[in-house]
Amino acid sequence: MVPPYDDQPTVRLRAIAPAPKFPAPNPAPNAVPEFTEDKGDADGAETVGAAPHAGISKNAWHAFRTFWPLSKGDRRWLVLICLCVVIAALAETGAVLLFGELTDHALKEGSVSAFWGPAGKWLAMATFGALIGYIGNSAAVWVAERFVMRLRARIFSHVQVLPPHFFQRHRQGDLVTRLTGDVEAIEQMVVSGVVQTVSALFSTVFFFGAALMLRWDLALATFALAPLFWLAARQFASRIRTAARQERVADGAITSVVEESLGNVVLTQAYNRRRDEEKRLHTEARAWMRASVRGNRLSEMYEQVVQVMETVCVLTIIGLGAWEISEGRMTLGQLLSFAAFLGYLFPPIRQLGQLGLTVTAATAGAERLLEILAARPAVTDPPRVAPPDQEIYGVVEFERVSFQYPGTVTDTDLGTVTDLGAATDTDLGAATDTDLGTATDTVPGAATGTATGTAPGGSTEAAGHVPVRPALRDVSFTARPGELVLITGPSGAGKSTVAKLLPRFYDPGAGDIRLDGIPLDALPLEFLRERVTLLPQETLVLHGTIRENIACGRPGATDDEIFRAARDAAAHDFVNALPDGYDTHLAPGTAQLSGGQLQRVAIARALLRDSPVLVLDEPTAGLDALAARQVIAPLRRLMSGRTTLLITHDLHLAPDADRILVLDHGRLAESGRHEELLVRGGTYSRLHGNGAARQLATS
Ligand SMILES: Nc1ncnc2c1ncn2[C@@H]1O[C@H](COP(=O)(O)OP(=O)(O)OP(=O)(O)O)[C@@H](O)[C@H]1O
Numbered sequence: 027m028v029p030p031y032d033d034q035p036t037v038r039l040r041a042i043a044p045a046p047k048f049p050a051p052n053p054a055p056n057a058v059p060e061f062t063e064d065k066g067d068a069d070g071a072e073t074v075g076a077a078p079h080a081g082i083s084k085n086a087w088h089a090f091r092t093f094w095p096l097s098k099g100d101r102r103w104l105v106l107i108c109l110c111v112v113i114a115a116l117a118e119t120g121a122v123l124l125f126g127e128l129t130d131h132a133l134k135e136g137s138v139s140a141f142w143g144p145a146g147k148w149l150a151m152a153t154f155g156a157l158i159g160y161i162g163n164s165a166a167v168w169v170a171e172r173f174v175m176r177l178r179a180r181i182f183s184h185v186q187v188l189p190p191h192f193f194q195r196h197r198q199g200d201l202v203t204r205l206t207g208d209v210e211a212i213e214q215m216v217v218s219g220v221v222q223t224v225s226a227l228f229s230t231v232f233f234f235g236a237a238l239m240l241r242w243d244l245a246l247a248t249f250a251l252a253p254l255f256w257l258a259a260r261q262f263a264s265r266i267r268t269a270a271r272q273e274r275v276a277d278g279a280i281t282s283v284v285e286e287s288l289g290n291v292v293l294t295q296a297y298n299r300r301r302d303e304e305k306r307l308h309t310e311a312r313a314w315m316r317a318s319v320r321g322n323r324l325s326e327m328y329e330q331v332v333q334v335m336e337t338v339c340v341l342t343i344i345g346l347g348a349w350e351i352s353e354g355r356m357t358l359g360q361l362l363s364f365a366a367f368l369g370y371l372f373p374p375i376r377q378l379g380q381l382g383l384t385v386t387a388a389t390a391g392a393e394r395l396l397e398i399l400a401a402r403p404a405v406t407d408p409p410r411v412a413p414p415d416q417e418i419y420g421v422v423e424f425e426r427v428s429f430q431y432p433g434t435v436t437d438t439d440l441g442t443v444t445d446l447g448a449a450t451d452t453d454l455g456a457a458t459d460t461d462l463g464t465a466t467d468t469v470p471g472a473a474t475g476t477a478t479g480t481a482p483g484g485s486t487e488a489a490g491h492v493p494v495r496p497a498l499r500d501v502s503f504t505a506r507p508g509e510l511v512l513i514t515g516p517s518g519a520g521k522s523t524v525a526k527l528l529p530r531f532y533d534p535g536a537g538d539i540r541l542d543g544i545p546l547d548a549l550p551l552e553f554l555r556e557r558v559t560l561l562p563q564e565t566l567v568l569h570g571t572i573r574e575n576i577a578c579g580r581p582g583a584t585d586d587e588i589f590r591a592a593r594d595a596a597a598h599d600f601v602n603a604l605p606d607g608y609d610t611h612l613a614p615g616t617a618q619l620s621g622g623q624l625q626r627v628a629i630a631r632a633l634l635r636d637s638p639v640l641v642l643d644e645p646t647a648g649l650d651a652l653a654a655r656q657v658i659a660p661l662r663r664l665m666s667g668r669t670t671l672l673i674t675h676d677l678h679l680a681p682d683a684d685r686i687l688v689l690d691h692g693r694l695a696e697s698g699r700h701e702e703l704l705v706r707g708g709t710y711s712r713l714h715g716n717g718a719a720r721q722l723a724t725s
Pocket residue numbers: 190191194431432434496497515516517518519520521522523524
């Protein structure tokens with residue numbers, strides 16, 4: 027009987043003395059972990075991850091250290107799992123020794139009575155091994171899934187505080203892939219990777235130890251060949267890593283294309299873009315296919331090379347064994363046991379080699395997550411600041427506020443682009459390591475509006491961007507409770523930027539913004555955002571019922587309060603007319619309600635929030651004349667008694683405004699009441715329709 031040398035016989039023996047199958051880094055021999063390419067975001071918006079030339083092990087180690095803290099809380103389980111692994115390996119070792127005993131005493135001598143003893147022990151050991159295997163496997167799966175859950179939650183929570191420009195510069199589909207596939211790849215590196223390493227190491231030690239006990243000279247001869255496996259793995263590592271990265275990026279690109287296409291289906295159909303969209307998907311799918319085939323081919327090649335190497339080892343041992351038996355220095359049972367140990371020894375040795383490949387490929391996913399973690403929130407909560415005791419009335423002051431979007435470079439900045447690079451590099455180093463260990467998101471300089479949103483590798487968002495003007499320059503104004511301040515100006519003048527600064531999506535680069543005399547960055551973020559209600563250009567809809575959509579303005583609001591808000595927003599009647607009334611389900615992009623109706627639901631939500639400051643960004647944009655008229659009355663109710671900043675091109679409400687601020691190229695060009703500005707004949711009167719309007723005002 028030829029003893030088992032390879033996977034198949036090993037499986038047979040393992041069926042007799044079951045070995046635990048802990049989640050393998052490589053689920054199947056030829057399934058190389060998933061792949062990505064470092065070509066950065068397909069839209070080229072932000073920077074690319076770690077340099078492909080950087081040392082693989084360094085990147086992997088950095089990734090491991092970054093994500094390892096997330097296993098906190100489960101480490102004693104990891105110890106237990108490793109213990110199970112070790113015991114199971116010991117049980118296997120015992121089983122193989124018993125196999126030799128059975129061969130020599132029962133099979134070779136044909137003695138049935140010699141069979142029962144070792145057979146009973148073998149069965150006991152197999153049962154014990156099975157039990158331990160079950161416990162270890164169950165615990166390993168549990169710990170692995172918990173890790174994935176925790177990592178995903180951590181990344182998701184980080185993504186949620188990132189500034190708006192991050193989402194404009196990253197494709198959503200790609201972010202989705204990072205939160206799903208890439209997260210799982212990290213698990214393979216951190217949790218399963220550790221268990222696999224322990225398992226492979228101990229199995230190697232035990233089987234090698236047993237082989238040494240049987241025939242130390244043959245065992246040493248076999249072990250001398252072990253570095254060949256390591257060399258083979260090394261040869262394949264970098265190519266597999268590249269393929270892994272390519273596949274990961276292609277995966278993200280496919281999800282992005284599908285998501286963008288589905289979200290834009292009206293444009294696709296109206297402009298007959300079906301074929302273009304199909305072509306886009308086809309291009310990405312081909313890239314994915316190429317990477318996937320390449321990765322699998324490499325993995326398969328590695329697998330076959332290793333098999334040939336194993337065969338060489340086995341034949342060498344059989345040859346030597348045959349010679350030893352013929353010389354009477356070895357029994358058949360010993361040779362079979364020895365060969366069985368080899369059958370057990372090769373998989374862990376091979377696994378150790380393959381672990382490197384797995385880690386290598388998982389590093390690709392890790393780098394993509396590190397890119398996300400390296401993007402910093404544009405603003406941070408002030409440390410340990412209690413909400414002010416005073417009631418907030420809503421006096422809003424902008425004092426010489428200038429602002430430039432992160433990643434954009436002004437003419438004057440161009441000389442300092444390299445400085446930005448240096449600054450952000452340091453940020454990243456600090457950010458990614460500490461980020462997971464601590465819950466804070468603070469990064470020095472993150473709030474400056476210039477040094478945020480960078481990725482590992484040292485590139486900055488600034489790099490490659492065309493110089494632009496700052497979005498706001500030296501803007502000062504005050505808005506008091508009960509005042510309606512209308513902000514208008516040509517497209518791109520900086521109006522929406524004002525709306526983004528007030529709830530602190532960004533901090534200004536220069537100047538101060540205050541609420542009731544308190545600088546915004548001295549107020550806890552949640553406190554501030556409860557007091558500043560923003561109605562952005564696009565109507566925001568939650569997945570949920572109309573009731574939930576309104577109630578999210580003030581969690582815990584009663585039905586009566588919700589209905590009152592809906593009534594004031596002129597939404598109650600049309601909601602009641604719906605078959606499911608307030609229980610009608612809405613979703614982003616819903617067609618259940620018209621634009622005007624959705625806007626009124628949003629107004630009801632804002633009414634319920636009842637905050638002293640209101641920022642309305644183009645509340646009638648996208649509505650036809652009738653729908654716009656229908657929201658004007660609810661808007662007036664909403665604005666009454668609050669400090670309202672109304673950003674609009676639509677000057678219908680201009681005569682009602684206490685003040686009109688006209689922005690032009692980021693500067694405050696004019697300020698005054700409607701009539702004054704019309705008479706002045708500047709930008710405002712031009713916007714309003716100049717000559718005729720001026721005549722009307724002066725008549
Ligand atoms: N995320 C961003 N990253 C970089 N630049 C931006 C970003 N958002 C806006 N800008 C730039 O800032 C400037 C002001 O933009 P903003 O959206 O405030 O203008 P706006 O007056 O509201 O325009 P519109 O009336 O067309 O909405 C523009 O030049 C715009 O291109």
